[in-house]
Amino acid sequence: MQEKIRSIATLEDIANGDSALHRMHPGAKLICLAVLLSTTISFPRTSVSAPLAYLSFISVSFALADIPLALACKRLIVALPFAAFGGISNLIFDRAPSFWIGRIVITNGALSCASLILRALLCVSYVVILMAVTPLSRLTAQLRRIRVPEIFVRVLEMTYRYIGVLLDEAAGLTASYRLRALTARGVRLEHAGILIGGLFLRTADRAERVHRAMLCRGEGSRAGLPLRQCVRRSDVWAVAIVSASAILFRIINIPEVFAHLADRVM
Amino acid sequence: MLEVREITVIYPGGAKAVDGVSFRVNDGASVALAGSNGAGKTTLLLALVGLLPLKAGSVRANDVELSRFTLAQIRRTIGLVFQNPDDSLFMPRVLDDVMFGPVNLGLSEPQARERAMETLVSLGVERLAERSPLRLSGGEKRMAGLAAVLAMRPSILLLDEPTAFLDPKSRRRLADALIRLPQTKLIATHDLSFAAAICNDAILLKNGALLANGACSALFSDAALMESCDLE
Numbered sequence: 001m002q003e004k005i006r007s008i009a010t011l012e013d014i015a016n017g018d019s020a021l022h023r024m025h026p027g028a029k030l031i032c033l034a035v036l037l038s039t040t041i042s043f044p045r046t047s048v049s050a051p052l053a054y055l056s057f058i059s060v061s062f063a064l065a066d067i068p069l070a071l072a073c074k075r076l077i078v079a080l081p082f083a084a085f086g087g088i089s090n091l092i093f094d095r096a097p098s099f100w101i102g103r104i105v106i107t108n109g110a111l112s113c114a115s116l117i118l119r120a121l122l123c124v125s126y127v128v129i130l131m132a133v134t135p136l137s138r139l140t141a142q143l144r145r146i147r148v149p150e151i152f153v154r155v156l157e158m159t160y161r162y163i164g165v166l167l168d169e170a171a172g173l174t175a176s177y178r179l180r181a182l183t184a185r186g187v188r189l190e191h192a193g194i195l196i197g198g199l200f201l202r203t204a205d206r207a208e209r210v211h212r213a214m215l216c217r218g219e220g221s222r223a224g225l226p227l228r229q230c231v232r233r234s235d236v237w238a239v240a241i242v243s244a245s246a247i248l249f250r251i252i253n254i255p256e257v258f259a260h261l262a263d264r265v266m
Numbered sequence: 267m268l269e270v271r272e273i274t275v276i277y278p279g280g281a282k283a284v285d286g287v288s289f290r291v292n293d294g295a296s297v298a299l300a301g302s303n304g305a306g307k308t309t310l311l312l313a314l315v316g317l318l319p320l321k322a323g324s325v326r327a328n329d330v331e332l333s334r335f336t337l338a339q340i341r342r343t344i345g346l347v348f349q350n351p352d353d354s355l356f357m358p359r360v361l362d363d364v365m366f367g368p369v370n371l372g373l374s375e376p377q378a379r380e381r382a383m384e385t386l387v388s389l390g391v392e393r394l395a396e397r398s399p400l401r402l403s404g405g406e407k408r409m410a411g412l413a414a415v416l417a418m419r420p421s422i423l424l425l426d427e428p429t430a431f432l433d434p435k436s437r438r439r440l441a442d443a444l445i446r447l448p449q450t451k452l453i454a455t456h457d458l459s460f461a462a463a464i465c466n467d468a469i470l471l472k473n474g475a476l477l478a479n480g481a482c483s484a485l486f487s488d489a490a491l492m493e494s495c496d497l498e
Contacts, residue, residue, distance in 0.1 A: 012358035012398055137362060161356050164400065168352070209353040212317050216346050217418060218338070218370025 014067060014132045020234075021065040021133040026142035028235040029130055032242040036126050039250040040119050045090075046098065046111040053254040054122050057242065061129045075128050076121055083120035087113035136160055158207070165210065166203045173199055267293050268314070268344070268422050268450060273323030275306075275313045275474075283309040285474040286323070291422070296444075296451040298461035298482060301471035302496035307454035308349065310471070311424045314452075315346050327422055342371065345420030345449075349427040351407035355399035360386070360410045363399060367418035378417075385417040389443055405436030412443070423449040429457045456497060458486050470495050 015022075021029075036057060043051050062069065094109030130139070136157065143153045173195060174187065187195055211219075248254075268291040275284040284306045291297045301307050312318045314325055316337045325332040327343045348354045357363040364382035365375075373381065386392040391409045394402065402410060408428065415423070428444070429437050441463050444451065455461050461468060462482045470478040470485060472495050478485055485491060492498065 016359060016396070135358060135362070137357065168400075206353065209348065209350070210356050212312070213346075213348055213354045214356065214366075215317065216315055216341055217367035217414065218341065219366075 011071065011132060012135070014065075014071070015135045017065065017133070019065045019133070021061060021129075024133070024238055025231050025235040026134050026138045027146065027231065028239045029134055030139075030142060030146070031239050033126055033130050035239075035243045035246050037123055039246045040122050040126075042250065043115065043119060046108055046115055048111055048115050048118060049255040049259075050249070050253040051115065051118055051122060053249040054246070057246070058122070058125045058129065061133075065129070065133045067129065067132045071132070072125060072128050076124055079120060079124040080117070083117045084113075086120070087116035090116065158211075161210065162203065162207055165206050166199070169203045169206060170199055173202070267291065267326075267328060268452065269326040270314065271324045271326075273310075273313060273325060274321040275309055275318050276321045277309075283318075283474050284313060287471070287474075287476045288323075289469050289476065289479055291450055291452055293421075293450055294448065295467065296453065296465040298458075298465040298468040299452055299454040299471065300456060300458065300461060300468050300485075300495070300497060301454075302456055304473075305471040305495070306474035307471060308426050309474070311346060311426050311452070311454055314424060315341055315344050317346075342418065343420055344422045344424060345415035345418055346424045347412055347415050347426065347428060349430055351404075351411035351431075352399075354411035354414055355402075355407060358398060359395070360397055360399055360402070360413075361395040363410065364395075364413045364417045367414060371418060381419075382413075382417050385413045389413050389416070403436075404431040405433065405439065408432060408436065408440060409443070412440075416447070421449060423447065423451045425451065425453045425455075427455055427457075428453060429455065429460050458492075458497060462486055470497075472496075 036054065040051060040054055061067070062072070090109040090112040091107075092109065094107060094112060096108045097105045098108045098111055099106050140153050140157050143156070144150070270290070271288050272286050273284060273288070274282060274286055277283050287306075287310060289297075299307050299310065309318060313320055314327075314332070316332055320332070325340075327340055330336050330339050330343065332340050355363050357366055361379070361382055364385055365378040368378035368381045369375070383392065383395065386395055389409050389412065391406065391413065394406055394410055399407065399410060408431070412425075412428075425444075428440060432440060437460065441460060444453075444464050451464070453461060453465060465482055467480065468478075468482045468485050469476060470491070477495060478491055
């Protein structure tokens with residue numbers, strides 16, 4: 001549990017770094033994210049090779065922003081079961097053959113399952129990168145500036161803060177449980193309901209106190225949006241390059257083009 | 267100046283948490299609000315900044331009366347330092363947390379940053395600026411929480427059990443910092459030696475009602491009074 005809390009703090013430490021991506025205007029980053037998400041999602045359901053080109057955005061971002069690979073991998077591992085669960089039904093129900101590799105038949109379902117997992121992991125990676133290069137306060141300030149409804153921004157802020165509170169309370173609760181449940185290695189099933197219920201009551205109480213502290217320090221009476229940052233020429237170029245490349249990768253199957261070229265050379 | 271007249275606070279269940287309490291804290295004075303657990307100290311402090319509604323009575327801070335329409339003004343004048351510093355620290359870095367109030371006061375980012383750094387330096391904890399609140403010790407959290415409130419430059423400071431979770435060294439450091447602060451202070455505590463070190467006067471609460479009001483030396487040396495308040 002303490003590890004999870006540290007991991008949130010680590011992500012926030014990284015978000016406060018200083019690289020070309022960190023310095024980029026949060027609005028420009030949001031536009032890039034929207035373009036990347038929409039083009040990635042829009043691939044046909046059996047498309048596997050074409051989305052691979054989008055890995056280039058991820059590798060460039062990781063290199064530019066110096067994001068630890070392990071941190072991103074941990075988050076991708078969390079997302080993987082959800083993506084796999086979504087794709088597995090395709091594997092079962094869509095058994096129409098698509099092509100053969102030797103004697104092995106590759107079904108449409110297998111392709112769509114692979115495509116779904118790949119695209120889901122790509123989308124999660126984009127969001128992880130955004131969070132790793134943009135402090136939450138800048139991100140939410142930008143969302144407010146582009147007139148995203150206040151309730152959504154507030155929920156995002158509170159959820160992000162609430163996760164830390166939840167983990168912190170859970171750490172205390174489970175530590176106290178373990179000390180007295182001497183024989184239990186984890187939480188016994190018969191106690192899980194009570195502990196989870198207690199945890200939510202405690203965190204709701206603590207979230208209320210955090211909210212009070214925010215109110216005392218002027219939350220909700222903002223004289224102006226904080227952390228305004230000027231749009232620079234480099235931001236415009238970054239958006240243009242990312243958007244043009246994303247659209248190009250969406251129209252042209254780059255891995256396939258490289259495969260053909262390699263074929264010819266051979 | 268903080269003036270409290272006949273205030274009553276009732277919890278949703280109908281229980282009176284504060285019952286007709288009146289007192290006055292003059293400019294620059296430091297007053298201890300003493301009482302055992304459940305005496306109504308925290309509730310009173312929350313009511314003074316409008317976080318809990320008053321059933322009756324009035325609160326005036328520097329001639330501004332607390333009402334729905336003056337909440338922002340009151341919260342600019344009165345800074346409340348919460349009992350648990352974890353509740354006060356909700357931003358990714360201490361610096362962001364200390365900047366949070368000034369930004370809400372309308373300061374630009376550079377101005378807010380400058381003010382936040384000034385405040386951290388004045389408390390001698392500028393080294394914490396870039397650190398995550400999740401990784402601070404109890405004493406450091408307390409100082410960061412205090413800085414977060416002081417950065418709003420309130421003229422009245424309310425502190426709720428400031429010595430809770432502190433070791434003797436951190437407690438002494440906090441006392442030194444508080445003595446140096448020029449603000450009017452109302453310190454809710456059941457730590458009488460700490461209160462006596464900082465405050466000249468004290469207000470004693472019991473079951474939400476005011477039991478006594480006067481000089482710390484006189485009140486704290488009255489064994490019968492302390493006994494009746496469940497204080498030692």
